[in-house]
Amino acid sequence: xxxxxxxxxxxxxxxxxxxxxxxxxxxxxxxxxxxxxxxxxxxxxxxxxxxxxxxxxxxxxxxxxxxxxxxxxxxxxxxxxxxxxxxxxxxxxxxxxxxxxxxxxxxxxxxxxxxxxxxxxxxxxxxxxxxxxxxxxxxxxxxxxxxxxxxxxxxxxxxxxxxxxxxxxxxxxxxxxxxxxxxxxxxxxxxxxxxxxxxxxxxxxxxxxxxxxxxxxxxxxxxxxxxxxxxxxxxxxxxxxxxxxxxxxxxxxxxxxxxxxxxxxxxxxxxxxxxxxxxxxxxxxxxxxxxxxxxxxxxxxxxxxxxxxxxxxxxxxxxxxxxxxxxxxxxxxxxxxxxxxxxxxxxxxxxxxxxxxxxxxxxxxxxxxxxxxxxxxxxxxxxxxxxxxxxxxxxxxxxxxxxxxxxxxxxxxxxxxxxxxxxxxxxxxxxxxxxxxxxxxxxxxxxxxxxxxxxxxxxxxxxxxxxxxxxxxxxxxxxxxxxxxxxxxxxxxxxxxxxxxxxxxxxxxxxxxxxxxxxxxxxxxxxxxxxxxxxxxxxxxxxxxxxxxxxxxxxxxxxx
Amino acid sequence: xxxxxxxxxxxxxxxxxxxxxxxxxxxxxxxxxxxxxxxxxxxxxxxxxxxxxxxxxxxxxxxxxxxxxxxxxxxxxxxxxxxxxxxxxxxxxxxxxxxxxxxxxxxxxxxxxxxxxxxxxxxxxxxxxxxxxxxxxxxxxxxxxxxxxxxxxxxxxxxxxxxxxxxxxxxxxxxxxxxxxxxxxxxxxxxxxxxxxxxxxxxxxxxxxxxxxxxxx
Numbered sequence: 001x002x003x004x005x006x007x008x009x010x011x012x013x014x015x016x017x018x019x020x021x022x023x024x025x026x027x028x029x030x031x032x033x034x035x036x037x038x039x040x041x042x043x044x045x046x047x048x049x050x051x052x053x054x055x056x057x058x059x060x061x062x063x064x065x066x067x068x069x070x071x072x073x074x075x076x077x078x079x080x081x082x083x084x085x086x087x088x089x090x091x092x093x094x095x096x097x098x099x100x101x102x103x104x105x106x107x108x109x110x111x112x113x114x115x116x117x118x119x120x121x122x123x124x125x126x127x128x129x130x131x132x133x134x135x136x137x138x139x140x141x142x143x144x145x146x147x148x149x150x151x152x153x154x155x156x157x158x159x160x161x162x163x164x165x166x167x168x169x170x171x172x173x174x175x176x177x178x179x180x181x182x183x184x185x186x187x188x189x190x191x192x193x194x195x196x197x198x199x200x201x202x203x204x205x206x207x208x209x210x211x212x213x214x215x216x217x218x219x220x221x222x223x224x225x226x227x228x229x230x231x232x233x234x235x236x237x238x239x240x241x242x243x244x245x246x247x248x249x250x251x252x253x254x255x256x257x258x259x260x261x262x263x264x265x266x267x268x269x270x271x272x273x274x275x276x277x278x279x280x281x282x283x284x285x286x287x288x289x290x291x292x293x294x295x296x297x298x299x300x301x302x303x304x305x306x307x308x309x310x311x312x313x314x315x316x317x318x319x320x321x322x323x324x325x326x327x328x329x330x331x332x333x334x335x336x337x338x339x340x341x342x343x344x345x346x347x348x349x350x351x352x353x354x355x356x357x358x359x360x361x362x363x364x365x366x367x368x369x370x371x372x373x374x375x376x377x378x379x380x381x382x383x384x385x386x387x388x389x390x391x392x393x394x395x396x397x398x399x400x401x402x403x404x405x406x407x408x409x410x411x412x413x414x415x416x417x418x419x420x421x422x423x424x425x426x427x428x429x430x431x432x433x434x435x436x437x438x439x440x441x442x443x444x445x446x447x448x449x450x451x452x453x454x455x456x457x458x459x460x461x462x463x464x465x466x467x468x469x470x471x472x473x474x475x476x477x478x479x480x481x482x483x484x485x486x487x488x489x490x491x492x493x494x495x496x497x498x499x500x501x502x503x504x505x506x507x508x509x510x511x512x513x514x515x516x517x518x519x520x521x522x523x524x525x526x527x528x529x530x531x532x533x534x535x536x537x538x539x540x541x542x543x544x545x546x547x548x549x550x551x552x553x554x555x556x557x558x559x560x
Numbered sequence: 561x562x563x564x565x566x567x568x569x570x571x572x573x574x575x576x577x578x579x580x581x582x583x584x585x586x587x588x589x590x591x592x593x594x595x596x597x598x599x600x601x602x603x604x605x606x607x608x609x610x611x612x613x614x615x616x617x618x619x620x621x622x623x624x625x626x627x628x629x630x631x632x633x634x635x636x637x638x639x640x641x642x643x644x645x646x647x648x649x650x651x652x653x654x655x656x657x658x659x660x661x662x663x664x665x666x667x668x669x670x671x672x673x674x675x676x677x678x679x680x681x682x683x684x685x686x687x688x689x690x691x692x693x694x695x696x697x698x699x700x701x702x703x704x705x706x707x708x709x710x711x712x713x714x715x716x717x718x719x720x721x722x723x724x725x726x727x728x729x730x731x732x733x734x735x736x737x738x739x740x741x742x743x744x745x746x747x748x749x750x751x752x753x754x755x756x757x758x759x760x761x762x763x764x765x766x767x768x769x770x771x772x773x774x775x776x777x
Contacts, residue, residue, distance in 0.1 A: 158566075385573040389580040396584035403591045410598040417605040424612040431619045437690045441629045442722065445749060447687045448695075449724035452744075453713035456730065460706070471731040476745065 008348025032065035055159025079196030117144025171199035173347030180322035269311035633750035654704030
């Protein structure tokens with residue numbers, strides 16, 4: 001994430017310094033610097049920052065130089081900061097971190113699982129004739145600390161209500177602040193003397209090539225100014241040096257009377273000289289081309305520098321802001337006096353700037369793979385979270401109310417439609433039942449009806465000329481009884497044959513055939529016949545209508 | 561909230577919006593589902609209403625049956641029926657002799673169980689009359705020649721009111737050939753008053769008494 005405006009905060013044992021740099025189209029612009037004395041008891045005996053003591057101080061400092069800025073890069077100069085240059089097998093960049101982690105655990109550089117670290121890939125020295133057989137190993141600069149140390153830095157910024165962009169070693173920040181000047185030089189050694197240690201960095205064209213850390217800081221060299229022989233041999237509070245690492249020089253016979261521990265200075269300068277000699281061997285460079293820039297974290301940095309320079313064989317000077325950045329700061333009204341003290345803070349503020357500062361080494365100890373970020377949620381994030389939640393709740397309540405009204409309206413409509421449907425169902429059922437009842441009734445009536453007219457017409461038409469009917473009876477049970485007279489049996493037979501042609505009548509049965517004489521004495525004799533048949537039983541009203549008419553003789557002759 | 565531990569603050573900040581969102585979903589989703597279901601039900605019911613309206617329109621659009629199967633059983637119905645018989649008899653050249661039993665027979669006791677009624681109806685088959693319809697058999701005796709007999713029977717068959725002819729006996733009238741005496745059993749159907757359980761008892765009426773025709777002996 002890139003931020004256009006970052007505040008760099010550098011915390012030493014006696015002072016908190018802040019610098020505000022804003023990226024503009026013309027390059028980084030140093031907008032302001034400020035410092036305040038460190039609050040008492042802001043650093044505990046283990047070198048951990050106390051967020052409760054530092055939070056308000058950091059917030060006030062940031063408000064002083066940049067009220068609207070909310071992102072902070074904080075420098076770490078703790079004595080428990082560990083720095084190593086390691087050689088690891090050549091692996092892809094994405095795997096370097098895992099390899100470094102393994103090496104750290106293997107060499108027990110920091111407690112396993114409780115450390116925060118980052119690394120910077122260093123260039124490989126050019127191969128000499130005696131190193132031809134060595135493999136092309138990768139050199140990385142590892143810097144790390146216990147995660148509780150890093151967490152205390154983060155917590156201090158969180159307590160100020162600001163957002164942490166990175167936790168970066170102060171020496172790396174100083175290198176970045178000077179990068180615009182270093183980028184044009186083939187080799188420059190930058191010696192960052194902090195209170196607990198000294199970082200020796202040699203860069204070539206702005207790129208870091210060599211790094212070494214010596215555990216001698218201004219606390220050892222300048223502490224004498226507070227009074228030799230009057231101080232107890234214990235670690236003073238507020239010192240960024242672990243108490244167990246504190247060395248007492250109060251009984252040192254070589255201590256100078258001006259308050260500077262020249263023995264320590266001499267030893268430190270010797271280490272500086274040796275480091276540069278080593279660099280010249282590894283990276284062949286003309287010795288006259290290496291200048292030394294000193295960044296000293298001490299109130300009397302100039303005096304300390306003058307004392308240390310006596311032990312050096314090379315040209316040296318105090319580090320200063322690059323010309324372009326110094327000019328920009330002058331135009332912004334930043335006082336030039338004391339700016340070198342803010343190099344670390346300015347370098348931290350330049351962390352996200354582009355241009356020449358974009359290619360500088362960049363470390364962030366807070367991105368350790370197992371860092372427990374004991375941070376408080378930023379107030380803005382909490383407010384934002386609450387606001388979003390409240391907005392969602394309000395919208396939900398409103399939507400629920402609106403939906404409730406809509407549901408009620410829809411339910412009313414549904415009830416009305418259901419009622420209408422129920423009414424229509426009943427109406428339809430009644431209509432269908434009425435039709436079914438009508439059909440059943442008509443069918444039943446037609447089923448009960450006997451084709452009496454057709455039977456009368458058929459039977460009367462069936463009577464042959466020499467016969468006549470006396471009576472015709474159709475009972476309720478369907479039987480048909482025919483009584484009549486005939487002159488000959490043949491006429492009766494013809495009548496029976498004709499009746500048998502009717503499909504709706506069962507076969508005719510001759511019950512009786514007798515010869516009788518008319519009532520008049522001496523009258524003619526005739527045959528009296530009694531025929532009986534019946535209607536064929538039907539299956540139901542759906543059956544076809546009687547087909548008597550189809551079998552009816554052409555003309556009903558009134559035989560009876 | 562400032563007094564809460566940092567992890568609690570952090571997780572609260574992270575989790576509060578999703579939790580509220582989940583609660584919002586829990587509140588809104590069932591309501592929306594209910595609303596959607598209600599709309600679906602309304603649409604389905606309206607489709608069904610449309611279908612029923614179409615069916616009812618089709619039923620109402622069917623031509624009415626010109627035949628009258630039943631009439632409400634009233635005193636006027638008896639007299640109208642008798643009047644109709646007399647008119648038909650006169651038009652066909654017959655002479656009404658007697659008309660018996662114009663009132664419905666007493667109804668059998670209603671069965672206790674409705675289910676049993678349904679079973680009985682199924683057993684009785686196709687000639688079973690619908691509930692609420694009473695068959696009133698009447699015996700009509702008239703005299704006339706064969707042509708009059710045919711015309712009378714044809715008139716009954718083609719009358720607008722549906723009747724069923726149950727039995728018929730045709731015999732010659734003594735000493736009056738070719739006159740015939742016909743005894744005809746006619747069954748007409750009426751809507752039972754009071755749901756078909758009861759029918760008013762009316763005395764037998766003779767045709768001649770209703771319209772002044774000569775009465776049968």
